[in-house]
Amino acid sequence: MTRLDLTTPAAARQFFETKLRQRQVNKVLHSFPSPRFWTGGAGTPLEARPLGSDAPSCELYVALPFCLTTAPAHCGYCLFPTEAYSNQDQLDVYLDYLAREGELYRERWLELQPRSVFIGGGTPNLLKAHQYPRLLGLIHDLLPALPAATAVTLEGIPQLFSREKLEVMQAHGVTRISMGAQQLDHQLSLLSGRKQQPKHVFQAVEWAAALGLGCNVDLIFGWPQQTMAHLERDLRGLMASGVEHITHYELNVGGATDFALNRREELPGPELVRDMYHLARELLTAGGYEQLTPYDFQKPNRQEQGESFVYEECRRTFDAHDVWGWGYAAISDFPDHRGPRDSPDQPGQNGGSTLMNARTLTAYYAALDAGRLPTEVGYTRTPADLRLSLLFRNLQSLSVDRASYRANFGQDVLEEFPGIWQAAADLGFVTLHDDALRLTPEGAYRVPLIQTALMQARVEELTDAHVAGLKQARQQQAAFQPLQPASSPSAAPS
Numbered sequence: 001m002t003r004l005d006l007t008t009p010a011a012a013r014q015f016f017e018t019k020l021r022q023r024q025v026n027k028v029l030h031s032f033p034s035p036r037f038w039t040g041g042a043g044t045p046l047e048a049r050p051l052g053s054d055a056p057s058c059e060l061y062v063a064l065p066f067c068l069t070t071a072p073a074h075c076g077y078c079l080f081p082t083e084a085y086s087n088q089d090q091l092d093v094y095l096d097y098l099a100r101e102g103e104l105y106r107e108r109w110l111e112l113q114p115r116s117v118f119i120g121g122g123t124p125n126l127l128k129a130h131q132y133p134r135l136l137g138l139i140h141d142l143l144p145a146l147p148a149a150t151a152v153t154l155e156g157i158p159q160l161f162s163r164e165k166l167e168v169m170q171a172h173g174v175t176r177i178s179m180g181a182q183q184l185d186h187q188l189s190l191l192s193g194r195k196q197q198p199k200h201v202f203q204a205v206e207w208a209a210a211l212g213l214g215c216n217v218d219l220i221f222g223w224p225q226q227t228m229a230h231l232e233r234d235l236r237g238l239m240a241s242g243v244e245h246i247t248h249y250e251l252n253v254g255g256a257t258d259f260a261l262n263r264r265e266e267l268p269g270p271e272l273v274r275d276m277y278h279l280a281r282e283l284l285t286a287g288g289y290e291q292l293t294p295y296d297f298q299k300p301n302r303q304e305q306g307e308s309f310v311y312e313e314c315r316r317t318f319d320a321h322d323v324w325g326w327g328y329a330a331i332s333d334f335p336d337h338r339g340p341r342d343s344p345d346q347p348g349q350n351g352g353s354t355l356m357n358a359r360t361l362t363a364y365y366a367a368l369d370a371g372r373l374p375t376e377v378g379y380t381r382t383p384a385d386l387r388l389s390l391l392f393r394n395l396q397s398l399s400v401d402r403a404s405y406r407a408n409f410g411q412d413v414l415e416e417f418p419g420i421w422q423a424a425a426d427l428g429f430v431t432l433h434d435d436a437l438r439l440t441p442e443g444a445y446r447v448p449l450i451q452t453a454l455m456q457a458r459v460e461e462l463t464d465a466h467v468a469g470l471k472q473a474r475q476q477q478a479a480f481q482p483l484q485p486a487s488s489p490s491a492a493p494s
């Protein structure tokens, strides 16, 4: 495979300029490297982790897999693993299995004090009101050291947040909800097959405020048929509701989704999507929202009350911070903290590890029935992988602290990728300072592109190794094929 060399500013600039003509793709949805390079089998990274090797800081992600079915499937755009919801019993069975998985961590989690808990999915607010005490009870039972004030967020879709559910959730420890609205224009929303109406979003925001629950609303821009006028109307309407946190994602188009296969022609082009990002950023900041990440905007008043938004916030530094994933398709991430991170680039040399639970319910249940951890795939990072993975998280904070990078990894981030940073500066994505690299507003929008450039060389190496592994497996398989006897009834007719 011919390699792209992005070490000079000219080569990196050419790379950026070619990509600027296309729609952006976010290749770091969950983690680096992508799960397509992770492998399965026995001896998962978690089993290899001795008790007591946990980082001093961590967060917990709890997954609920089910979603209402839509036509088109998966809301037309969603790439997350999910399972079709059919009835309430499914949820009870799932909670039984979640409890069984939790038992496998009980000993490890006795002292664990996650900085935040996020109950995501899927659609966790499919649970009926009487099922929240059970779910929250499982969490509190397994984490007896969880401080009472811990931020606990529960995600869901607008039409399934009833006032009764919000009251029960809150009574059992939920402090914040996160609602996927995506579009407030009903006609645009209908393209995804979702049945919600704008009034459901505003009603839930109002109930959350009345109860004193934190509230985030997710919107997506770059949607089929979306215009600047749609975007502006949605944002102004949402800001007028007083919601304190708005997450404004760029539509990631990919996989076998309806939007990728059937609505490409209706998608706004790259220039328009970029302009949408900047208009949104200007509207939100002018409306009193502070930009926390390329996509997160928050009103400062909640922080002043001492309730800072901690979910994922601690992931944006280079400090050792574990993520525990519990449930179907949940991802755990354990950046190693046991030694210096500037050791040679070998797997297992303080690069840490990441793993993902089973992505089908059948496999998730089967593993637990067999008394096994439900891990499906995992990956042991090299120090170079770890540097990239933590650099990508750090970029979410809109700047990279050079001294902190040097203290953690023994090198200067500017010297590690000189061509890319220089080209990014020349194109106005970053400003380079003695203490930090700072993203400009254009650079914040281009984070997925900057990440793609930074990971290019490593992804090429991993792809080569992946292809070589597949070839070897195919050769081994062929070598073990038994010869078919000439008279075999299954032999193809000649």
Ligand SMILES: C[S@@+](CC[C@H](N)C(=O)[O-])C[C@H]1O[C@@H](n2cnc3c(N)ncnc32)[C@H](O)[C@@H]1O
Pocket: 067, 077, 078, 079, 080, 121, 122, 123, 155, 156, 157, 179, 180, 181, 182, 218, 219, 220, 249, 250, 251, 252, 253
């Ligand atoms: C995994 S979903 C779960 C939330 C809930 N089920 C819902 O749909 O509202 C979390 C968020 O991811 C975002 N998301 C999902 N697929 C996306 C895509 N292809 N591009 C951009 N954002 C996406 C949406 O904003 C969604 O609210």
Ligand code: SF4
Pocket: 066, 067, 068, 074, 075, 078, 079, 080, 082, 121, 122, 123, 157, 180
């Ligand atoms: S967007 Fe939300 S509701 Fe739709 S399929 Fe994805 S997780 Fe489920």
